[in-house]
Amino acid sequence: MKFSVSSKGDSVSDKLKSRIDTYLQDFGLKMDEEEPDIVISVGGDGTLLYAFHKYSHRLDKTAFVGVHTGHLGFYADWVPEEIEKLVIAIAKTPYQTVEYPILEVTVRYLNGNQEEKYLALNECTIKSTEGSLVADVEIRGELFETFRGDGLCMSTPSGSTAYNKALGGAIIHPSIRAIQLAEMASINNRVFRTVGSPLILPDHHTCVIKPLNDVDFQITIDHLTLLHKEVKSVECRVASEVVRFARFRPFPFWKRVVDSFIGKKE
Numbered sequence: 639m640k641f642s643v644s645s646k647g648d649s650v651s652d653k654l655k656s657r658i659d660t661y662l663q664d665f666g667l668k669m670d671e672e673e674p675d676i677v678i679s680v681g682g683d684g685t686l687l688y689a690f691h692k693y694s695h696r697l698d699k700t701a702f703v704g705v706h707t708g709h710l711g712f713y714a715d716w717v718p719e720e721i722e723k724l725v726i727a728i729a730k731t732p733y734q735t736v737e738y739p740i741l742e743v744t745v746r747y748l749n750g751n752q753e754e755k756y757l758a759l760n761e762c763t764i765k766s767t768e769g770s771l772v773a774d775v776e777i778r779g780e781l782f783e784t785f786r787g788d789g790l791c792m793s794t795p796s797g798s799t800a801y802n803k804a805l806g807g808a809i810i811h812p813s814i815r816a817i818q819l820a821e822m823a824s825i826n827n828r829v830f831r832t833v834g835s836p837l838i839l840p841d842h843h844t845c846v847i848k849p850l851n852d853v854d855f856q857i858t859i860d861h862l863t864l865l866h867k868e869v870k871s872v873e874c875r876v877a878s879e880v881v882r883f884a885r886f887r888p889f890p891f892w893k894r895v896v897d898s899f900i901g902k903k904e
């Protein structure tokens with residue numbers, strides 16, 4: 639089996655990475671940065687986002703596992719003290735995997751430029767670079783509302799605990815194949831009206847956001863920020879691809895929610 643270890647880049651994560659590299663090679667596994675079967679991300683949830691994008695072209699052939707060197711993560715559940723245990727578990731293949739839905743984003747342009755496709759593990763956000771974002775929101779080909787405000791966020795279930803949560807979105811269990819649209823400070827008055835609530839779309843519904851103001855747009859895909867000019871539409875849907883996590887023990891999602899946001903009662 640081929641593996642690769644991605645580090646956050648701080649000294650603690652780098653040291654851990656080199657220990658994992660050595661242990662796994664001692665077990666006869668082959669280090670392969672280009673075509674790994676398993677990617678061990680050492681750092682935090684942000685590090686796993688980077689690893690996901692590095693290997694997003696081969697998600698069907700790569701499983702991910704996260705070791706956190708900071709606070710408990712949603713994607714990173716192993717702690718540094720457990721790496722011997724983790725390495726043994728990885729070496730004893732085959733392991734189980736769980737699949738989480740991800741988001742497919744297609745940006746189309748007015749100037750005839752080739753459309754761009756992206757996959758997001760957490761979310762895609764759309765903001766105007768100048769003033770408010772004014773955009774028609776279409777669901778399944780029908781106009782749903784005209785949005786005016788700071789921006790829109792379309793998240794995955796596993797990304798629902800990230801930016802989406804800060805926008806008042808619901809936390810969605812990652813076993814549900816859905817995407818969630820959350821508003822960023824919509825303007826609501828007698829002229830402009832939006833639903834105001836986050837919307838959860840099933841995997842056979844597509845949402846298309848069509849900007850109405852003639853400005854540039856800042857589109858984020860997880861940690862990546864891209865400037866897009868002459869945007870005709872941004873289409874979001876549950877991707878046909880999934881992200882796969884290697885699981886060596888139970889890692890209940892609701893327990894992660896409690897541990898991260900509520901904590902233990904005294």
Ligand code: NAP
Pocket residue numbers: 681682683684685687708709710711712713760761796797798799800801802804859860861
């Ligand atoms: P960052 O601003 O350095 O860190 C964002 C924080 O979000 C980190 O604490 C990260 O955890 C955490 N995080 C990432 N994915 C998560 C998830 N699925 N559930 C719960 N927490 C999560 O940015 P970054 O490290 O490059 O990560 C990019 C992400 O930041 C975006 O995908 C977006 O979700 C998030 N973000 C959040 C807000 C907000 O909440 N207002 C605003 C902008 C962006 P670790 O410390 O473990 O890495």
